[in-house]
Amino acid sequence: MLGLSLMQAVGHGIDLAAIGAGISVIGAAFGIGIIGKAAMEAIARQPQASGKIQLAAIILGALIEGVSLFAVVVCMNAIGK
Numbered sequence: 001m002l003g004l005s006l007m008q009a010v011g012h013g014i015d016l017a018a019i020g021a022g023i024s025v026i027g028a029a030f031g032i033g034i035i036g037k038a039a040m041e042a043i044a045r046q047p048q049a050s051g052k053i054q055l056a057a058i059i060l061g062a063l064i065e066g067v068s069l070f071a072v073v074v075c076m077n078a079i080g081k
Helices: 002-011 016-045 047-080
Strands: none
């Protein structure tokens, strides 16, 4: 089903690389949401460790953003070719 809709999108002029860029951004947003949720639950359980938990969450969020940005750049580079 998904393959058929992707093939129809390509037939209408939408490049698969643009779809890949969108999927990578959605995945990054989902991952950062999970990190935020887990960090808030951890801080609620152990408020004295909030500084370490926040630092770890920020570092993990930055790593996810970096990978997502790289994926979007690769996809947009494929569109230009």
